[in-house]
Amino acid sequence: MVITPDVQPWPSISAADTFKTLLVGNGLSINIWPSFNYSSLFRQTPLPESAKAIFTAIDSTNFEEAMRRLAEARAITEAADKDASWIDPLYTTIRDQLFLAVQQVHITWNDLPDITKNAIGMHLCTYESVFTTNYDLILYWARMHVEDRHNAKTADLMWGLGGTFDRHSDLWPGWTGIYYLHGGLHLWRSRSTGTVGKWQHQGINILEQVANGYDATTDRQPLFVSEGTSVDKLRAIQTSEYLSIVTRKLFDDTKDTVVFGSALSASDTHIVEALAAGASRRIAISVCVDGQSTEQIVQLKADMHAKFPRHTLLFFDSATHPLGDPVLRAAKQ
Incomplete structure (x- = not known):
């Protein structure tokens, strides 16, 4: 197979409207708030x-x-x-x-423009399942915004008492499931019981709750998987019922999938294995064209073909996707 550096605009791929699953990485967050990059x-x-x-x-x-x-x-x-x-x-x-x-x-709620929250939230609702490895609150806030403004139907299965994870709950037809594969700033785990929940608005914003809510003595600890190897990440995931269940959902998902803003590097081999599992399907992968040479793009595409040999891969320019639109970037830095 000859691999070229060509990538398509997203609209030409999405026209068939078969993509019902989305995996989001930190490329989304960095596009909106560059302070999230490692440097x-x-x-x-x-x-x-x-x-x-x-x-x-x-x-x-x-x-x-x-x-x-x-x-x-x-x-x-x-x-x-x-x-x-x-x-x-x-x-x-x-x-x-x-x-x-x-x-x-982290960007504040007020600095994240309503137009950005709205664009992200409404796009999430076009999928049946949304998986993310991001820790930040951008997807969470976008969900809150469109639920409040547009009565959008999204759910994270935190429907138990006090905003805790209910393993027996499932989505109603027509709702979009949002699953945090590596935890997040808004999620906590009880040290004593293992219960997972999310911080709820109690007159204090989530960032303040996070800043004030954790120390070495509190029962609630961050649900945050940031280990350096895939093996260590998977080991951490297996200590949490919630993380184990949502990871299994990714393994079991066989719908055409969009991968946006994720390099799927060696530290995320467990994510690659989950995507690669199951029946052959179409996987559309974003490519950040800006700043990359043709050789780098060819290498990226070759690496992805090696990771997903049984699936049909499509590659698109991330800037042409609704989640990569440069107008989403917050102005204040």
Whole structure:
């Protein structure tokens, strides 16, 4: 098969209207609020010198890459029968600081334009299932906006008492399911019971609740999967009933799928395996054309064909998709 650097505009792919599943990565969030990129998060994070030294050594500001390298270092050190006890505290520090950094650089509700919330929320409603690996609140706020303004029918299965996950609930016909594969800022897990829930508006906005709601002594802890390797992420997912169930939903989904803003890198191999499972179908994958050479685009397409050999792949310019429209970007930075 000859792979060319050509990508299509989204409207030419979507005309058939067969795509009922959407997987969203952080490309969406970065398009709207560039402060979500790793270099910005790194600048905002008060890392100790020992952690900064890891980033310097790997010449990267990517938190997941730093954790991946530490996980590899742990495995090699233990295989050599050497003391690896210094690695885990460093790994935990970097993971926890990533959570805090996302919270600290987060756009506010008021700075996220209504036109952006509306465009995202209404587009989500064109799918039956929406899966996301993002931690931020943009999709959540977009849902809230269109539910309030347009009575849009979306659900995250947090229908239990106090906004907790109800494993026995399911979607009503015509509703869009929203599933947070790696948790999120608005989600918490009880340390004592394992119950998962979402912060609810109680006169305090969610970002303030998150900032004030967690410490080492509270029962509620962040539901936030940010481990550096796919194996470690999957291990963390398996400790949560909610995360395990929504991951299984992705495995079981066989509808034509749009992948937007996700590189599907090695640290997300569990996501790739879930997408690759099941019957052959069409998978449309966004490509950020701006700033990439033709060689890079060809390599990206080749990598995706290797990951999904049984499926029909289509590639589109992310800027031509409703979620990648440059007009969605918030003005205040």
